[in-house]
Amino acid sequence: MGPKGQQRHGPATSAAPTTPATPGVQLAAQLGLVARGDAMAFDAVFEQMGPSVFGVVKRVIRDPAQSEEVTQEVLLEVWRTAAKFDAGRGSATAWVMTMAHRRAVDRVRSVQKETERERRVATEDIPYDEVAEAVESSLERERVRRCLNSLTDVQRESVTLAYYRGYTYGQVASLLGVPTGTVKTRMRDALIRMRDCLGVAE
Numbered sequence: 335m336g337p338k339g340q341q342r343h344g345p346a347t348s349a350a351p352t353t354p355a356t357p358g359v360q361l362a363a364q365l366g367l368v369a370r371g372d373a374m375a376f377d378a379v380f381e382q383m384g385p386s387v388f389g390v391v392k393r394v395i396r397d398p399a400q401s402e403e404v405t406q407e408v409l410l411e412v413w414r415t416a417a418k419f420d421a422g423r424g425s426a427t428a429w430v431m432t433m434a435h436r437r438a439v440d441r442v443r444s445v446q447k448e449t450e451r452e453r454r455v456a457t458e459d460i461p462y463d464e465v466a467e468a469v470e471s472s473l474e475r476e477r478v479r480r481c482l483n484s485l486t487d488v489q490r491e492s493v494t495l496a497y498y499r500g501y502t503y504g505q506v507a508s509l510l511g512v513p514t515g516t517v518k519t520r521m522r523d524a525l526i527r528m529r530d531c532l533g534v535a536e
Contacts, residue, residue, distance in 0.1 A: 361426040362419070369417035376413055383427075384409065387434045394438035404441050408434045481531035489524035492517055 361382060367375035387408050392401040411433060419429050482490055488510075495506045496517070503521070507514040 361430075362421050365412075365416045365419045365426050365429075368413060369419070379412060380409055383412075383430050386427075387430065390431055390434045391438040394435065395441055400441060400445075401438075404437050405434070408437050411437070481528050484531055485524050485527060489520050489527070492520040493524045493528070496521055 361379065364375045364379050364382075368379060384405065388401060388405045391404045391408070392398065395401045395404060408430070412430060419426060423429075482493070485493065491510065492506055495501045495509060496503065501509070503514050503517050507517045510517070
């Protein structure tokens with residue numbers, strides 16, 4: 335009955351309009367039914383909005399697998415919170431799209447925080463502060479250079495990239511073409527050797 339055959343999505347009810355409704359009006363009506371626990375109405379909302387939600391989420395997250403996961407979370411949130419939709423504050427489509435964008439941004443921030451947390455944990459067992467304090471406050475540059483030269487080539491390369499140039503373990507591993515665990519081992523051994531050479535107290 336509705337334009338472009340979209341009326342087929344909505345379940346037949348006594349409240350169905352007798353004149354063609356726009357997709358936005360249909361969606362608002364379906365959300366009202368979803369709020370009352372109508373699973374058929376939710377299926378219609380899922381079919382109508384799923385591709386648009388995925389498109390908005392993927393533009394923010396980029397990763398297809400994560401985008402699919404967040405799309406499912408958004409539509410589940412629509413199911414749980416449909417009663418909160420207020421047509422007086424905006425269209426049903428805008429309400430769903432705003433929810434999708436917010437969820438996508440939250441996922442990106444969550445991933446960034448987790449990455450930063452892992453990087454901090456990865457560096458906790460390396461005595462950077464001891465070496466840095468010794469270098470900056472009590473030792474000449476020539477002595478530091480001599481101690482660096484006492485390292486193996488692979489140790490010195492890792493220390494130079496990670497400590498002096500500020501690369502993360504993952505970035506150093508990528509640059510050198512070795513596993514991250516190998517870089518961590520090289521760094522630990524190199525900094526212990528540097529600490530001994532520079533005379534940093536245990």
